[in-house]
Amino acid sequence: MIADDAVKTLKIDQAKQALGKEIAAVVYDCFSGFDPDAAGILGGAIKAGGLMVLITPELPLWPEFDDPQFAKITAYGNPKPEFSYYIKRLIRIISESSDCILIQQHKTLPNLSANYQTTPASPPDFSDQNKAIESIKHVVYGQRRRPAILLSDRGRGKSAALGIAAGQLLQDKARRIGVTGNSKQSVANVFKHAALTHNIVADSLCFYPADKLIESKPEIDLLLIDEAASIPLSMLGRILEIFPRIAFTSTVHGYEGTGRGFMLRFKELLDSHCRGAETCILSTPIRWAQDDPLDAFLFDVLLLNAEPAGISLRHINKSKADNSKVDTSKFEFSVIEKSDLVENESLTRDVFGLLTQAHYRTRPHDLRHLLDAANIRLFGICQPGQLQRQLQQRQIIGVAVVAIEGGFDHETANKIWANQSRPKDHLLPELLCAQQGLIDAVKLKTARIMRIVVRPEFQRHGVGKGLLTHIFNFYNHEVDLLGTTFGANLAVLQFWLDSEFMPVRIGHNQSRNSATHACAMIKPISPRGNQLATLAGNKFSGNFRYQLRAVFPSIDPEFALLKLLCDRIA
Known part of the structure; x- marks a missing residue:
């Protein structure tokens, strides 16, 4: 990349070094592997008039190219993909874009002077940013x-607005302003623009990691939180309790997984902790021009603006026995093939939009994993008689992403049990073997439900449980167990318990990302799976009550969750 008038070489996994920077040009060598997250970070840092160059294999051969990124998405024991559906989709977008300049070896160069005219750039419009500063x-x-x-x-200048406002406030009066975010590097733009506005005195503008902010409770006049979605919601709740004057930023459509799914959850926190909030929407680009072609291209490739289509409840057929449920036996279930997604962009946007809405940390690379990983299957649910039509009209009601794990031989199982091996992407079997001492867990096959999401209009009608029933029946003769892992909260735990999954482990420490305890649950399918589930359940119930005081001494907010577990394993 070219930044600060210097050429710098980065490895793909170093792309985050471009966060907070403005880049003149990026040359991305796709022979080193195409990582959608890296492409989003680097492309989003390119300023007006800049250029992004992709060096790729010949387009017809690219889907079959042995992409180094396959190592990142291939679970241990599974074959590397021989064909990339993700790259096939990328090629289609490149080929259909009138803004992409395609230069192919041994072919005539395009006439750039005829098709691509440069025009003087308009002065940036700072009106949105000025309102944000105020x-x-x-x-x-x-x-x-x-x-x-x-x-x-x-x-659009969110981070710059934080910095300019901080500089103006410090210029007006001696104050202490705190800044937090994903990392000190990620908020560099805030400090840069503050320094351009005012000569920053030591300790007047300081960065605090979010956890240290809560722990130390510094006396500050204002707290600036850049990219609030990078901080766990539970931490944001504590920060709102401690600090009375805060300004937040959040990216609506971002490469790090933010968006409206986060804002829906964040609004609940604001309503419970604040007297009101002033929302300021910055719609005018500053780093580049309105309708910038590279920005539009990256939005399409990375599905940054994917959202599920609206759908009506008018066709729901509620059962007479329970008005809160629907008769899911009449719904149509399907395995959504990877080829279906590539050939139907509307379906892809609908599915990925659902996943993003439910899991706001969904990243662009998750689509590549979904399309190219051999051990991943996608299940969908539609209303009666609507399957084919709805797939075309991107009206899926719910989806589940399932990963096949385990199935190892005796030698590999012994190494996992002895903590001598950690096979990639076999989370649940490895956890039960290495942490619970159940060696058979890695010998059996488990279908781990990585994500399950139902449209908000259809939630609490039994649709999610119907989808789980379908998955159970689909894998009836293929695997031994269904399983799941998640950050435990009361509502999610209740859903899985009601779906006849049993808890087999709850993590001793809270996750830094979610500030929740990781919970693992399973449901047996085969006789061997039933034997393992009985052993795992007994082991968990035998230890759990004794761990409450020793391991979870300060877990008062989650007391209801723990009591529910105790009641179920009594």
Whole structure:
């Protein structure tokens, strides 16, 4: 990449070094592997007038190219893909785009002068950013517990607005302002623009990691949180309790997994902790021009703006026995093939939009994993008689992503049991073997439900449980267990318990990302699976009550969750 008038070489896994920077040009060598996350980070850092060059294999041969990224998505014991559906989709988007310049070896160069005219760039429009700056300053001058929320897509100047507002506030009066975010590097733009506005005095503008912020409770006049979705919601709740004057930013469609799914959950926190909030939407780009072709191209390739289509409840057929349920036996279930997704862009956007809405940390690379990983299957559910038509009209009601894990031989199982081997992407069997001492767990095959999501309009009608029933029947003769792992909260735990899954482990430590305890649950399918489930359940129930005081001494907010577990294993 070219930044600060210097050429810098980065490995793909170093792409995050471009966060907070402005880049003149990027040359991406796709022979080193195409990582959608890296492409999004680097492409989003390119400023107006910049260029992104992809060096690729010949397009007709690219899907069959032995992409180094296959190692990242191939689970241990599975064959590497021989064909990339993700790259096939990427080629279609490149070929259909009128803004992509395609230069092919041994072929005539395109006539750039005829098709691509350069025009003088218009001066940036700072009106949205100026309104955002005033909103941030009003947090300090106005009433307590009325935060400012800055929302926009990439390149609209959110981070710069935080920095400029901080500089102006410090110029006006001696203050202490705190900044937090994913990392100090990721908020560099805030400090850069603050320094351009005002000569920053030591300790007047300081970065705090989110956990240290909660722990130390520094005395500050204003807290700036850049990319709030990078911080667990439970931590954001604690921060809202401690600090009365806060300004947040969040990217609506971002490469790191933010979006509206996060804002729906975040709004609940704001409503419970604040007297109100001022939301400021920055829609005008600053880093590049309106309708920038590279921005539009990356949005399409990475599905940054994928959202599920609306759908009506009018066709729901509720059972007479329970008005809160629907008769899922009449719904149509299907394995959604990877070829279906590649050939139907509307279906792809609908499915990925659902996954993003339910799991706001969904990243662009998750689509590549879904399309190219050999051990991944996607299941969908539609209303009666609507399957083919709805697939075409992108009206899927719910989806589940399932990974096949385990099935190892005796030698490999012994190595896992002895902590001498950690096979990639076999989370649940490895956990039961290495942590619970159940060596048969890695010998049996498990279908782990990585994600399950139902449209909000259809939730609490039994649709999710119907989808689980279908998955159970589909794998009836293929695997020994169904399983899942998730960050435990009361509602999610209740769903899995009601679906006849049994808890087999709850993590001792809270996850830094979710600030919840990881919970593992299983449901037996085969006789061997039933034997293992009985052993795992007995082992868990025998230890769990004794662990409550020793391992979970400060878990009061989750007492209801733990009590529910105790009641179920009694």
